[in-house]
Amino acid sequence: MFKGFAVFRSATLRASLMLPVMASSAWGTVLMAQAPAAPAPAARQLGTVTAISGDGLTLKTDAGQQVTVTVASGAHILQLAPGSTDLKTAQPIELKDIAVGDRILASGKAGDSAATFEASRVILMKSTDIAQKHQMEQADWQKRGTGGIVSAVDAGTGTLTVSVGAKKIAVNTSSKTEFRRYAGDSVKFEDAKPGTLAQIQPGDQLRVLGTKSDDGSSIQAEEIVSGSFKNLAGLIASIDASKGTVTLKDLTTKKTVTVIVTANSNVRTLPPEAAARFAARAKGEAANAGGAGAPASQGGEAPGGAGRPGGGGRSAGGDLSQLLGRLPNKTIADLKVGDAVMIVASQPDVGSATMTAVTLLSGVEPILQAPGGPSMTLSPWSLGQGAPEGGGGQ
Numbered sequence: 124m125f126k127g128f129a130v131f132r133s134a135t136l137r138a139s140l141m142l143p144v145m146a147s148s149a150w151g152t153v154l155m156a157q158a159p160a161a162p163a164p165a166a167r168q169l170g171t172v173t174a175i176s177g178d179g180l181t182l183k184t185d186a187g188q189q190v191t192v193t194v195a196s197g198a199h200i201l202q203l204a205p206g207s208t209d210l211k212t213a214q215p216i217e218l219k220d221i222a223v224g225d226r227i228l229a230s231g232k233a234g235d236s237a238a239t240f241e242a243s244r245v246i247l248m249k250s251t252d253i254a255q256k257h258q259m260e261q262a263d264w265q266k267r268g269t270g271g272i273v274s275a276v277d278a279g280t281g282t283l284t285v286s287v288g289a290k291k292i293a294v295n296t297s298s299k300t301e302f303r304r305y306a307g308d309s310v311k312f313e314d315a316k317p318g319t320l321a322q323i324q325p326g327d328q329l330r331v332l333g334t335k336s337d338d339g340s341s342i343q344a345e346e347i348v349s350g351s352f353k354n355l356a357g358l359i360a361s362i363d364a365s366k367g368t369v370t371l372k373d374l375t376t377k378k379t380v381t382v383i384v385t386a387n388s389n390v391r392t393l394p395p396e397a398a399a400r401f402a403a404r405a406k407g408e409a410a411n412a413g414g415a416g417a418p419a420s421q422g423g424e425a426p427g428g429a430g431r432p433g434g435g436g437r438s439a440g441g442d443l444s445q446l447l448g449r450l451p452n453k454t455i456a457d458l459k460v461g462d463a464v465m466i467v468a469s470q471p472d473v474g475s476a477t478m479t480a481v482t483l484l485s486g487v488e489p490i491l492q493a494p495g496g497p498s499m500t501l502s503p504w505s506l507g508q509g510a511p512e513g514g515g516g517q
Contacts, residue, residue, distance in 0.1 A: 200218060269342055274286045369382050
């Protein structure tokens with residue numbers, strides 16, 4: 124679910140050099156630490172190297188712009204290792220050591236146009252180092268990560284109760300716990316923003332990294348990433364391609380909702396044979412539960428069932444979420460009125476009436492018609508115990 128997880132553990136440099144759209148403000152912290160009390164911060168550009176020519180680099184910034192960076196003669200070029208939190212540990216290198224795909228922070232001054240920049244200092248992180256760190260982070264989340272639905276928040280003790288399937292886990296936080304909150308239309312970790320315990324509410328989906336108790340009933344949280352998501356299902360009533368919106372009547376709430384489909388939304392279509400298979404499985408699970416078509420729990424999600432992070436993964440919903448990554452990408456232009464869809468949506472602002480699609484899956488009419496099918500949900504991220512950004516089939 125997710126492009127790479129954070130490169131740095133430090134709160135200072137934790138997400139600064141990882142992948143595009145990572146928090147460039149962390150670099151600002153480092154620069155200010157190196158030159159305190161400066162009347163105005165030096166201009167800087169942060170991004171990924173896309174081309175190299177002579178004494179110049181072409182940089183794709185985290186804002187998506189292409190900038191030509193000219194490295195001045197005598198400029199300081201430093202390489203920072205993953206995990207480093209102080210530029211004093213950086214090693215001097217030469218311009219020729221920079222390769223396409225590397226991440227750099229260039230400081231200096233703007234050029235004659237918005238697309239040019241003159242660098243007096245370049246700080247580098249090699250793409251190979253990023254990949255290695257990413258693998259280590261992913262392995263750590265696989266081993267020590269847990270995900271579920273927040274059922275209770277005790278602000279006084281800093282304890283969160285998280286439902287992982289039918290099991291309740293106490294997530295204990297401290298002043299050292301790092302909180303991040305998913306952006307409104309994305310479950311990519313690099314889009315997540317620094318967060319607080321106060322932002323987490325019952326019903327939120329949460330991933331936590333930390334040390335578990337021997338009996339697995341509690342976990343001491345080192346990192347937490349959370350988000351507020353809604354599961355919707357129904358038939359598309361209208362499509363406005365110019366605005367990037369679809370409307371549908373949600374089967375659970377019986378209300379008509381408008382959902383924005385953005386470039387970050389995962390739009391997929393389930394093949395007919397797969398839809399039939401999942402529908403048959405949903406029907407069987409409903410029958411085994413002792414009541415075909417039994418209502419889902421609050422929010423349209425069956426307890427411990429499909430689509431919940433950290434759930435069994437063998438349920439129809441679990442397999443459905445895992446299948447998403449193997450389906451081709453679609454756009455809003457591939458949808459049509461009358462399509463049956465299942466949607467994971469987010470509401471970026473409290474009280475906002477606008478939902479943004481994180482994942483939209485069409486071709487699910489057989490599932491929604493099957494007894495027990497409407498209670499099936501998708502997960503915004505991977506159902507496995509991987510890193511938080513592994514969601515939405517990315």
